[in-house]
Amino acid sequence: MLSVVESSAIFGVDAYGVRVEVNVAFSTLPAFAVVGLPDAAVNEARERVRAAIKNSGLMFPGDKRLTVNLAPADTKKAGPAFDLPIAVGLLIATGQIAEANAAGCLFTGELSLDGSVRPVTGVLPMAVWAKKNGYRRFVVPSANTGEAAIVGDLDVYPVDNLTDVLLLLADWEAKNPVRLDPAEALSRHTNSEWDFADVKGQAHVKRALEVAAAGGHNVLLVGSPGSGKTMLARRLPTILPPMTVDEALEATKLYSVAGLLPHGTPIIAERPFRSPHHTISNAGLTGGGSIPRPGEVSLAHNGVLFLDELPEFNRDVLEVMRQPLEDGQVTIARAAASLTYPARFMLCGALNPCPCGFFGDTLRQCTCKPETVKKYLAKLSGPLLDRIDIHIEVPRLRQDEMIAPPAGEKSAAIRERVIAARAIQAARFVNDTSQRRAYCNAHMGAKHMQTLCPVTDDAKSLLCAAITQMSLSARAYDRILKLARTISDLAKEEVIGIAHVAEAVQYRALDRKFWGG
Amino acid sequence: MAYEIETDEAGAENGVATRFAPTANESDPANREFIACHKIASADLPAHRVRALLESGATPSVVLSAGATVWQSSPIGLTEKQVGRLKELRDAPLDPKLLARAVASGTVAVLSSDPSYPATMRDLSDAPPILWVRGELLPGDRYGIAVVGTRRASNYGLAQASRFAAAFAAQGLTVISGGALGIDAAAHTGALDAGGRTVAVLGCGVDIVYPAAHRALFERILQNGRGAIVSEFPLQTKPEPWRFPTRNRIIAGMARASVLVETPDKSGALGTARFSAEYGRDVYAVPGAVDTGASRGGHKLIQDGAILADSPEDVLTSLGIVIAAQEEPIPRPRREPVASLAPVVTASEPKVGENFVLPVTPVPPKPVPSPDLPPGESVFYAALSAEPLPFDTVAQAAGLSAPEANVAATLLEMKSLIRRFPGNLFSRV
Numbered sequence: 001m002l003s004v005v006e007s008s009a010i011f012g013v014d015a016y017g018v019r020v021e022v023n024v025a026f027s028t029l030p031a032f033a034v035v036g037l038p039d040a041a042v043n044e045a046r047e048r049v050r051a052a053i054k055n056s057g058l059m060f061p062g063d064k065r066l067t068v069n070l071a072p073a074d075t076k077k078a079g080p081a082f083d084l085p086i087a088v089g090l091l092i093a094t095g096q097i098a099e100a101n102a103a104g105c106l107f108t109g110e111l112s113l114d115g116s117v118r119p120v121t122g123v124l125p126m127a128v129w130a131k132k133n134g135y136r137r138f139v140v141p142s143a144n145t146g147e148a149a150i151v152g153d154l155d156v157y158p159v160d161n162l163t164d165v166l167l168l169l170a171d172w173e174a175k176n177p178v179r180l181d182p183a184e185a186l187s188r189h190t191n192s193e194w195d196f197a198d199v200k201g202q203a204h205v206k207r208a209l210e211v212a213a214a215g216g217h218n219v220l221l222v223g224s225p226g227s228g229k230t231m232l233a234r235r236l237p238t239i240l241p242p243m244t245v246d247e248a249l250e251a252t253k254l255y256s257v258a259g260l261l262p263h264g265t266p267i268i269a270e271r272p273f274r275s276p277h278h279t280i281s282n283a284g285l286t287g288g289g290s291i292p293r294p295g296e297v298s299l300a301h302n303g304v305l306f307l308d309e310l311p312e313f314n315r316d317v318l319e320v321m322r323q324p325l326e327d328g329q330v331t332i333a334r335a336a337a338s339l340t341y342p343a344r345f346m347l348c349g350a351l352n353p354c355p356c357g358f359f360g361d362t363l364r365q366c367t368c369k370p371e372t373v374k375k376y377l378a379k380l381s382g383p384l385l386d387r388i389d390i391h392i393e394v395p396r397l398r399q400d401e402m403i404a405p406p407a408g409e410k411s412a413a414i415r416e417r418v419i420a421a422r423a424i425q426a427a428r429f430v431n432d433t434s435q436r437r438a439y440c441n442a443h444m445g446a447k448h449m450q451t452l453c454p455v456t457d458d459a460k461s462l463l464c465a466a467i468t469q470m471s472l473s474a475r476a477y478d479r480i481l482k483l484a485r486t487i488s489d490l491a492k493e494e495v496i497g498i499a500h501v502a503e504a505v506q507y508r509a510l511d512r513k514f515w516g517g
Numbered sequence: 518m519a520y521e522i523e524t525d526e527a528g529a530e531n532g533v534a535t536r537f538a539p540t541a542n543e544s545d546p547a548n549r550e551f552i553a554c555h556k557i558a559s560a561d562l563p564a565h566r567v568r569a570l571l572e573s574g575a576t577p578s579v580v581l582s583a584g585a586t587v588w589q590s591s592p593i594g595l596t597e598k599q600v601g602r603l604k605e606l607r608d609a610p611l612d613p614k615l616l617a618r619a620v621a622s623g624t625v626a627v628l629s630s631d632p633s634y635p636a637t638m639r640d641l642s643d644a645p646p647i648l649w650v651r652g653e654l655l656p657g658d659r660y661g662i663a664v665v666g667t668r669r670a671s672n673y674g675l676a677q678a679s680r681f682a683a684a685f686a687a688q689g690l691t692v693i694s695g696g697a698l699g700i701d702a703a704a705h706t707g708a709l710d711a712g713g714r715t716v717a718v719l720g721c722g723v724d725i726v727y728p729a730a731h732r733a734l735f736e737r738i739l740q741n742g743r744g745a746i747v748s749e750f751p752l753q754t755k756p757e758p759w760r761f762p763t764r765n766r767i768i769a770g771m772a773r774a775s776v777l778v779e780t781p782d783k784s785g786a787l788g789t790a791r792f793s794a795e796y797g798r799d800v801y802a803v804p805g806a807v808d809t810g811a812s813r814g815g816h817k818l819i820q821d822g823a824i825l826a827d828s829p830e831d832v833l834t835s836l837g838i839v840i841a842a843q844e845e846p847i848p849r850p851r852r853e854p855v856a857s858l859a860p861v862v863t864a865s866e867p868k869v870g871e872n873f874v875l876p877v878t879p880v881p882p883k884p885v886p887s888p889d890l891p892p893g894e895s896v897f898y899a900a901l902s903a904e905p906l907p908f909d910t911v912a913q914a915a916g917l918s919a920p921e922a923n924v925a926a927t928l929l930e931m932k933s934l935i936r937r938f939p940g941n942l943f944s945r946v
Contacts, residue, residue, distance in 0.1 A: 204908050204941070207919035353939065360672070360940025362907065365809040370668060370698040371728065393941035395907050465931060487920070502927035503920050509941065 003092035003099060006106050007085035008129055009077055010122035012292065012339035013253050015129035019071040020082060020107075022089030027065035034086075036070030039078040039291075048080070048111045049087045056115035056162040061094050078291050081120040084109035084139070087162060088169075101169045105137040106130045108144075115162040119143035121259035124252055127151045137177070139165065146266025147256050149180040150249070180266050182245045189269035194235045196411045201401050203408075205232055208392040208507055210414050213239045214421035215486030216440035218325070218347040218387055220310070222509060223394030224361045229350040230275075232394065233306045236348055237271035238411035240304070241419045247302045250342060254294050254301055272303030274345075278312040286320050287341050288332040297324045300345035310349040311379040318384055321347070325387045349388065351380075363396055377510065389442060389479050391510040421489040428452055441486045449478065453485050454494070459501045466505050476511045480504045533576060535631035539619045548616055553577035554626040555615065558647050558751040560603045562595065567646035569593045571628055581607055618752055622724040623739075625650045635659060638770035641796060645749035645767060651723045652738065652745035658716060661691035662832065663772035663793070664707075665765075665786040666700030666779040671811055672905045672938045674700055674779030677803050679707025681776055684829030686713020688838060693718065693772045695764065696735070696746065698728055700778050700786070708744075709737055715744040716771065720764035721756035723748045765789040774799040774836055776826055780814035787814050790823065799836065801826040893917060897925035898945070901935060905942035 005020045032046045053060040068086055070077050085107040091097045108126055110118040123144040130138050131154045140148045142158035149156040155177030159165050168175055196206055205221070209232060212219045219236075221229040243251065251268040255261045261268070276285065276296040287295030297305060307313060324330045328344035353359040354373040358366040366373075422440065429438045429448075438444050444452065455463070463484075467477060483504035484496045491500065537550040554577045557567060569592045570580055580587070581603075588595045588603065595603065618624075627634050627648045637659045638644045648654075664682045666674060682692045682704040692708035694701040696717035708715035715738055719727070723746050726732045738744040749767060750760060765785060769775060769792030777800070780786045790800045800823040805812030819825050826832050833840055890898060900906075900914035912922035926943060929935045935943050 201909055203912060204919040204923065207923070360938065360942065362905075362940065362942065365671065365811050366669060368669070374730075393939070395909070395940055395942075462927075462931065466927065469931060469933075499920075499924045503923040505927040506923040512937070512939075 001093045001095070003089045005085045005089040005092065005102060006135070007082055007108055008106060008126040009075075009079075009081070010125055010257055011075070011337075013125060013257055013294070013341060015122065015125040016075075017129065017133065018077065018082070018085075019069075020085040020089050021069040021071060022086065022093045023067045023069075024061055024090070024093040025065045025067070030063050030065060032066045032068075034068045034070070036068075036073040037076045038070065038082075039076060041080050042070070042077050042082055045080065045083045045086055045111075048083050048113060049090065051113040052083070052111040052115040052162055053087060053090065055113060056166075058091065058096060058162070058166070059094060060090070066090065079120065080110035080118075081108045081122075083111035084117060084141075084165070087111060088165060091166070097166065097169050101172070104135055105139060106135045107139045109139070109141045109159070111162070117141045117159050117161055117164070119263075122257045123148050124150065124249075124256035124261075127154055127156070128253075130154055137172070139168065143263055145178055146180065146185075146264065147252060147261055149178045150182050150185060150252070150266045152179060152181065155179070182249060182267060185267045186243070186245060186248055186269050192238050192270055192411075194238050194411070196235050196239065196414060197408045199228065199231055199235065199408055200404060201397050202228060202232065202394065204506075205392055205394050206408065206414070208390055209236055210239060210418065211483060211486055211490065211507065212236075212346070212348075212390050213414075214418045214441075214490050215389075215425070215482065216346060216442040217389035217483065217486065218442065219349070220385075220388050220391040220510065221348065221350040221394050222353050222391060223350075224364075224396050225352060225357045227394045227396040229394050230306070230308060233275075233304070233308075233348045233350060234273060235411060236304045236306075236346070237273050239414040239418055240271050240346070241415065241422050243269065243271055243302060251302050254298050254341065258294050258299060260299065272300050273306060274300040274303070275306040275308060278307070278309045278314075280313070280317060282314075282317055282320055285317050286324070286330045286332065286343075288334070292332065292334075292339055294341045295330070295343075297321060297330055297343040297345060298341040301342045303345055304348055305345040306348045306350070308350045310351045311376055315379070315381065318381065322383055322387070325384075347388065352376075353393075360393070361396060363398065385510070386475060389483055390507045392507055393509050417490055420492070421486065424489045424492070441482055441489070444482055444485070446478075449481060449485075453481055453496060455481070455484075455496045455501070456498065459484070459496055459498045462498055463501050463505075466501075470505070470512065472505075472508060472511045476508050480508060483507055533574065535628040536625060536633060537577075538625045539616050541620055549578045550576055551619060551626050552611060552615070553581045554628075554647050555751050556581060556606045556611075557603070558649075558749075560599070560606050562599055562603065564643050564646055566593060566595055566599070568629055568644075570595075571646055572630055577628075612753070615752060618724050622752075623651050624723055624752060627654070632656075635771045637773060638767070641770050643766060644770060648747050648749060648767075649723045649751060650745055650747045653742055654716070654745050654747065655691075655714070657689070658691045658693075658714070658745075658771065659773070660689075661693045661714075661716065661772050662836075663693045663768045663775040663789060664700070664704035664778060665694055665768060665775065665789045666704075666777055666815075667781055667784045667786065667811070668697050668699035668701070669781075670699035670703065670779055671805075671809070672940075672942060672944075673805060674811065675703040676903070676905070676944065678703035678778045679710070681778060681803065681826070681829045681832070682707030682715070683711035683713075685833070686711040686715070688833060688840065689713070690838075691716055691744070693768055695720070695761075695768055695785075695789075696727075696731060698730070702731065702734060704778075705734060705738060705744075713743075717744070717746045718764055718768045718771065719746060719748040719756075720750070720761040721748065722750055722752040722754040724752045725754070725756065727756040761785055762788045766792040769793040769796055769798065772798065774801060774832065776801045776803065776832055777815045777818065777823070778803045779805055779812050780818075781811055782814050782817075784814050787818070790818055799824060801832050801835075891928075893921055893925045894929050897922060898929055898934060901943055901945045903945055905936075905938045905940075905944040908941045908943060911943055 002023050007018045007020050008015045009018045092099050110120050119141045124147040127148040131151050137155045139157045142160050145158040223229050248267050274296050283289050285295050324343035329340050330343045331340045354368040354376050356367045358364045359373050425440050484500040487500040487503050488496045537547045539548045539551040585600045588600050627650050629646050633654045662685050678700045686708035691714040693716045694704040696719050705715045721727050765788040769789050775793040793800045802815035802818045802823045803826045896915040900911045
């Protein structure tokens with residue numbers, strides 16, 4: 001007897017439908033075969049399904065010839081998410097479940113040998129696909145309930161074991177489906193445990209980060225070990241505007257696919273903060289692998305990617321970041337297919353000023369030769385530095401400053417100003433019809449800057465004078481103007497004034513010639 | 518040794534040329550002599566033997582072609598081995614580009630008997646027999662003061678080096694240093710910024726720019742006769758580590774006193790101090806912080822008898838130089854030079870150890886903050902000192918928010934009233 005059960009699989013960050021066909025035939029030679037390009041994990045489903053069915057007290061047709069086909073048959077299937085659909089198909093094919101009861105329902109889940117259902121990755125994109133394609137019901141492992149229910153307009157039924165599934169399919173009315181409202185789930189999120197008020201001193205760094213958050217500018221923190229670069233960067237997400245529902249769903253999708261969604265969390269409500277170690281590989285940063293997985297740039301989508309010890313990263317690895325920094329997405333081309341993950345993040349880099357870490361430090365002598373200081377900074381490639389608007393030096397605090405009570409502003413207060421500045425920018429770019437649309441000041445191209453950055457004559461002459469007198473490099477001009485635009489937005493002023501330019505000049509530390517110039 | 522004000526005519530009396538500037542004109546006899554000097558200098562002979570060789574009364578090319586009998590005669594007395602080496606070099610083909618390089622870089626070979634050869638060095642037993650000079654050495658350079666120190670300098674060290682150098686330059690004294698990174702560079706720059714003269718003594722050929730980052734600095738030194746670049750090593754000599762200690766003896770020899778700014782243990786500048794002391798010149802050390810070890814070498818020198826230099830005026834008064842009227846405060850006299858217990862200021866011929874007044878190059882007056890600075894800038898400026906301070910400390914002391922302080926910092930920097938250092942530190946200029 002033949003049965004058909006609907007399931008789904010992940011490609012990139014999106015799901016597509018997979019029909020699980022199970023045929024049970026009489027044969028003198030019993031067999032259990034899975035076809036449709038299964039990988040090792042899918043093939044092993046045979047053993048799990050057999051044991052799970054037997055251990056749940058159900059009948060497994062061990063004397064028959066069983067064939068499972070995963071259609072479409074030409075895409076590679078990976079992972080254990082087909083365990084549950086295969087088991088359900090077998091139970092239908094052997095008459096233990098009525099076929100009509102499984103109609104219009106999507107199944108996913110991994111089986112344990114004892115019949116319990118274990119969580120799988122990518123449930124959110126599957127739910128999105130199910131909703132779009134008119135499915136009414138979605139049976140998911142109970143640990144994946146939240147991410148499935150968040151899409152709305154879909155009855156989500158969590159199950160813990162195969163017996164649950166049997167009971168559910170016997171009588172759908174016996175259990176209430178779960179539904180969640182994403183906006184409500186987002187608002188229920190409690191505030192972050194991180195706060196800028198915890199950071200002592202460093203007022204100018206906090207201000208620079210405020211400007212960075214307001215304009216979406218990438219930042220570079222330069223400072224000795226122990227100066228608090230990581231501490232400051234970790235708090236950057238707390239002053240970025242809260243995520244919209246769409247942004248949160250985008251981020252959650254990526255975490256769902258990567259299997260990194262924390263248990264019991266229906267939605268990623270806080271902007272992600274990713275800080276990969278500097279030994280990371282290309283594939284680890286951009287994504288990919290034989291079983292494609294989003295990389296760190298995508299996991300930082302709509303959030304902050306923090307790269308500590310930037311010069312220690314492999315140069316190739318830093319170079320591959322150029323596409324995501326430019327386009328907000330990363331395309332991974334492999335022989336079989338090419339897939340695209342979203343990757344619009346704010347880059348925050350941190351580095352020591354020199355190999356020993358104490359160049360320019362007031363408390364300890366630097367032991368590096370002058371040439372080595374220069375070489376160390378030269379490890380950062382020009383194209384990468386070109387995409388970083390703010391460089392700010394983070395000095396170490398003296399002991400007395402560290403003991404002093406924190407008098408910093410709360411993240412929430414800074415965030416208010418950032419939101420206001422972002423609103424001004426949203427209005428500015430609302431009529432932007434250019435091919436590469438800007439969303440915030442950091443994304444402005446040369447065209448935008450001509451029309452959207454009106455400067456007073458005083459400010460303009462100050463900028464030109466600063467370039468020559470402070471021996472700033474030529475690329476600094478555009479960067480300073482962009483920063484001045486953001487600073488003027490924070491001050492709610494239409495035209496860029498002298499004070500805005502003057503402040504922006506201070507955020508270009510590495511352009512100074514004394515930094516290895 | 519006497520410091521004579523009038524031009525020294527030593528060596529010129531017998532009519533033999535002692536200074537050879539190569540030209541593009543191939544038949545110029547100076548070219549022949551320059552090449553001879555190059556070959557003699559390349560043979561690595563002991564300095565006193567080369568001097569004897571060159572002071573024998575004939576030109577370098579004649580001496581070179583004279584051969585073993587002359588070279589081994591008294592007082593030259595080269596050994597067999599040295600004769601072999603010199604002969605080999607004499608007969609070896611010459612780098613065809615040598616002269617072009619010399620002309621392009623404007624290098625001149627100066628013998629120790631030449632009037633422009635530093636008079637302070639001529640009588641030293643280990644004085645280099647030939648100096649390779651770009652730019653011009655002036656008779657006044659004999660009053661020069663060496664300002665030397667570590668290459669790994671702190672902001673404090675750099676600031677002090679340029680401050681001391683500027684003060685000496687403002688008194689018309691030539692600042693002599695080694696052309697290296699760190700303190701040396703700050704000393705040269707300080708002297709040039711004050712409108713004075715400076716001489717860089719290199720440990721490689723004068724046509725090699727080492728460190729390469731100093732191309733602009735060296736060009737600035739050579740511009741408008743602001744100074745000179747000298748070396749005892751022939752053109753194209755590579756900067757090898759063992760050449761720098763030898764080079765230090767020239768810095769010590771040319772200068773009438775050495776000032777050590779920021780010298781850690783084992784710094785090459787300690788070698789300069791040792792040579793200075795050997796030559797009977799005064800050694801001064803500028804103290805630094807005791808917790809970083811950055812000035813430990815200098816502090817040890819003070820313990821061993823070097824003079825503590827609290828300010829440039831300290832050095833000047835101690836050397837018996839009358840400070841020309843400047844806006845600088847009158848310095849406290851610290852220690853009188855031993856030979857001038859009763860210093861008398863005279864306009865006439867100064868003698869050994871006496872005070873003398875040098876012509877003063879006018880220095881542009883330091884910009885004084887005008888009282889009409891806008892409020893934000895004036896409080897920021899008031900919170901600063903000559904020592905570099907962290908930005909946040911200054912902003913807090915001035916009562917300014919971070920953005921306000923940033924604005925003030927940029928505007929003041931544009932007015933050249935303050936300076937920014939690595940580490941986001943600021944000081945008054």
